Amino acid sequence: MISKQTIKKILSLSCIEDVIGDFIKLKKSGSNYRGLSPFSNEKTPSFIVSPTKKIWKDFSSGKGGNIITFIMEHEHLTYEESLRFLAKKYDINIDHIDQDNDYNKHKNQEKEEYEKLYLIQDYAKRFFINQLHETKEGQENGLNYLIKKRGFDIEIIQKFELGYAPIYLNRLTYTALKKGFKIQDIKKSGFTVVKKSNYFFDCFRKRVMFPIHNLSGKVIGFGGRNIDSKYSAKYINSSESNIFIKSKILYGLFQAKKNMIQENFCYLVEGYTDVISLHQSGIKNVVSSSGISLTVDQILLIKKFTKNVVLFYDGDRSGIKASLRGINMMLEQEVNVRILLISNGEDPDFLSRKYSFSELRNFLSKNSYNFVSFKQKIYEKFYKNDPIKKSFLIMNILNSISKISNVIQKELYLQEASKVLNIRQQILIYELNRINEKNAHKLKENPTFFSKKKNTILVVEEELIQLILNHGNQIIKKKEQNTTVLEEVLHFFKCWNLRFSLNKNQEIFDQICLKNKKTDLSKFFDKKNTKFYSLSKWDRKGIQVSSKEDHLNQYISDILLRYKSLYIYKLIQKEIIHYKNSLEKDENRKSCIKKIMHLTNIKNELHKKLHRFV
Structure with missing residues (x-):
């Protein structure tokens, strides 16, 4: 935690009109400052900043x-992140409390690792920018591609900090080493492949580079677009790291978030160039899923800024399929979704170059549809008057409506579907109820299976506690860096926000992890019920039996996955009980079904990792 003295220093040295002035244009008005609200689309300034009182009012x-609440509200940062933001701006060193205890030492080490990754990403960004603008190869290949083939101007290239990776095998790695970075950190950042005998080469070569920023503007990874047909992959992304997880980031969000808040909706596109082209055309509330299939984490990231999304994918079959897949995901997360229907062969990049700003705005507003109308138009485009296909269309639309938790919205979409599909609303309601009953039956068909898991999780908890006590300080090898059994368990529990079911076990775990001094843990154990096992002397008989210690890496991985799987079963069981108790309340039923389906998906993914068939 940041010390109180540091917090006081940050607040006293921070200039509120200076900080807020970085985000909105302020004009002097008497002793105060006035500007347009960053939280609404207003024409007359009603946003007031008072330097003497150090407060703001919209x-x-x-x-x-105060200044902290503005940073939290505008940048969507936590209280501590806002303090760090201001400390960095005013070059204030941060002091922490309880620096000497084990927990904070672990946190400091973790922070140092993150800072290394950020520094290398920033160095790579500046290296690629220099290669693009200052070298003959970068100008002839990268800059020529961006300006002549993509139609980007210098201003937009600089705004998105685009760069170029040279053709040389190890130019970036070599220069980074000369700057003092270590080869293992460069490798961990995803820029270098290291072979045996210390031979290494750059991952990105002869590619236009698109830096990917986090919410605070730090570069966390890259996308590289090839400009040479000899390279098979058109785009490659940075390998995943502690700061770059593809399923949890959106390209262009840093540049778009202010406009997303002001306009209260955003366009979701597929590619990097789609985002940049639309920005250049004047449409700035646009983000991209970075070339991967849309994920729930990405949708939740958008929801931080707006609950209204327009899917703006390519007009070909793959773009339509992506739109259809995204509809249900959006509805499940309570996001209001519309879909753009564009001609085959057209995409956001093409349209942004085809139309002027006003023409493009007009085109987008005229061609966006709710999901009922969108699916109907897809049916008309591909199937025309096929009654069998139309019956599938109706069920598909009803399946999407079943994802909606808001009762009023559900009713309105049923009315819309009845009108668009030319079918009686009573028939649609009947079929929708059948879908809901079918889903509920699937959830209830094997309740005894879940109850068996209740006692099993306690067994695994005991096993996990014994493992920590017996082997907590033992080193286990990881791809990124070596760690201990205790650190691995602690990291896992924090990442997944887990707690032990039994209070005794949680208390032991807290004592081990959070206390600076050694604590007598024997009082937590029931010695009568604690069992210790040892293998017979098989080696005397010439039989080699592997022990837990011989495969500790695999064992710790398996037991943590087993524990999370059982933990998820326990949560599913609770939701099933909750479902049974709220059969008469439609809103509660839908909420339970959504949670159970989400948890079941997590459970299935865990079983795949444990090599089980489900």
């Missing part, structure tokens, strides 16, 4: 507070 949205 009369259009009703929001207000």
Whole structure:
């Protein structure tokens, strides 16, 4: 935690009009400052900043507070992240409390690892920018591609910090080593492949580079677009690291978040160039899923800024399929979704170059549809008057409506479907109820299976505690870096926000992890019920039996996955009980079904990792 003295220093040295002025244009108005609200689309300035009181007030949205609340509200950061943001701006060193205990030492080591990754990413960004603008190869290949083939101007290239990776095998790695970075850190950052005998080469070569930023503007990874047909993959991304997880990031979000808040909706596209082309055309509330299939984490990231999304995918079959897949995912996360229907062969990049800003705005507003109308138009485009296909269409639309938790919205979509499909609403309601009953039956068909898991999780908890006590300080090898059994368990529990079911076990775990001094843990154990096992002397008979210690890496991985799987079963069981107790309440039923389906998906993924068939 940041010390109180540091917090006081940050607040006293921070200039509120200076900080807020970085985000919105302020004009002097008497002793105060005035500007347009960043939280609403207003024409007359109603946002007031008072330097003497060190507060701000937005009369259009009703929001207000001090400098910390502004950073939290505008940048969607936590309290501590906002303090660190201001400390960095004013070059203030941060002091922490309880620096000497084991927990904070672990956190400091973790922070140092993150900082190394950020520094290397920033160095790579500056290296690629220099290669693009200052070298003959970069100008002839990269800059020529961006300006002449993609139609980007220098201003937009600089805004998105685009760069170029040279053709040389190890130019980036070699220069990074000369700057003092270590080869293992460069490798961990995803820029280098290291072979035996210390031979290494760059992962990105002869590619235009698209840096990917996090919410605070730090570069966390890259996408590289080839400009040479000899390379098979058109795009490659940085390998995943502690700061770069593809399923949890959106390209362009850093540049778009302010406009997403102001306009209260965003366009979701597929590619890097789609985002940049739309920005250049004047449409700035646009983000991309970075070339991967849309994930729930990405949808939740968008929801931090707006609950209204327009899917703007390519007009070909793959783009339509991606749109259809995204509809249900959006509805399940309570996001209001519309879909753009564009001609085959057209995409956001093409349209942004085809139309002027006003023409493009007009085109987008005229060609966006709710999911009922969108699916109907897809049916008309590909199947015309096939009654069998139309019956599938109706069931598909009803399946999407079943994902909606808001009862009023569900009713309105049923009315829309009845009108668009030319079918009686009573028939649609009847079929929708059948879908809901079918889903509920699947959830209830084997309740005894879940109850068996209740006692099993306690057995695994005991096994896990014994493992920590017996082998907590033992080193286990990881791809990134070596760690201990205790650190691995602690990291796993924090990542997944888990707690032991039994209070005794949680208390032991807290004592081990959070206390600076050695604690007598014997009082937590029931010695009568604690069992210790040992193998017979098989080696005397010439039989080699592997022990837990021989395969500790695999064992710790398996037991943690087993524990999470059982933990998920326990949560599913609770939701099933909750479902049974709220059969008469439609909203509660839908909420339970959504949670159970989400948890079941997690359970299935865990079983795959444990090599089980489900």
